Amino acid sequence: xxxxxxxxxxxxxxxxxxxxxxxxxxxxxxxxxxxxxxxxxxxxxxxxxxxxxxxxxxxxxxxxxxxxxxxxxxxxxxxxxxxxxxxxxxxxxxxxxxxxxxxxxxxxxxxxxxxxxxxxxxxxxx
Numbered sequence: 754x755x756x757x758x759x760x761x762x763x764x765x766x767x768x769x770x771x772x773x774x775x776x777x778x779x780x781x782x783x784x785x786x787x788x789x790x791x792x793x794x795x796x797x798x799x800x801x802x803x804x805x806x807x808x809x810x811x812x813x814x815x816x817x818x819x820x821x822x823x824x825x826x827x828x829x830x831x832x833x834x835x836x837x838x839x840x841x842x843x844x845x846x847x848x849x850x851x852x853x854x855x856x857x858x859x860x861x862x863x864x865x866x867x868x869x870x871x872x873x874x875x876x877x878x879x
Contacts, residue, residue, distance in 0.1 A: 762781045762782040762787075762814065762815070763781050763787070764779065764780070764781040764782060764783060764787035764790045764791060765779070765780045765781055766778070766779050766780075766790060766791060766794035767780075768794065768797070768798055770804070772870055773804055773805075773870075773874070774804050774805040774806065774807050774837075774870055774873055774874065775798055775802065775803075775804050775805065775806045775807070776807050776808075776809060777794055777795070777798055777806070777807070777808045777809065778809045778811075778812070779791065779794075779808060779809060779810055779812065779813050780812035780813065781812075781813065781814065782813070782814055782815040782816070783810070783813050783815070783816040783817075783819075783820035783823070784815060784816065784817040784819055784820055785817060785819040788819045788820065788823060791820065791823055792823060795823065795827045799827065799830050799831060799834070802831065802834055802836055804836065805831075805836050805837035805838065805839070805870075805873035805874055806827070806831050806836060806837070806838050806839075806873065807838075807839050807840070807841060807866070807869045807870060807873050808824065808827070808838075808839075808840045808841070809840075809841040809866070809869075810840060810841060810842045810847060811841055811842070811843055813842075813847055814847075815847075816847055816850055821850060821851075821854060821856070824840065824860060825856065825860065828859070828860055828861075837861075837872070837873035837874050837875060837876075838860070838861060838873060839860075839861035839862075839863055839869040839870070839872040839873035840860050840861065840862045840863065840869065841863055841864070841865060841866055841869045842862050842863070842864070843864050843865070844864060848862065848864075861873065
């Protein structure tokens, strides 16, 4: 029997400034294979941070514990800098990952952009 090749869905991250906050729009799979790309985008956004950060996971089709850990660490770093942080993640399988990990409140996981913007601009707490 030969080896079966498993296709990795590439991760695309687009960065923009919108309505007074930094937006990272993520698309694809956020897992151990694509974590370096996400980490690079987060590092760049945090290094140049002047406004709250919102990460849009609307078009992420899969996320493992590596992706969750990256987002937890990013939130911690952003809060240390005194900025807000929120995640856009509509109801569905991906949102369930945050629910199971009991991270909806601490990561400010929101179902849409407007709610995430409001959450990210609220006072921060470690």
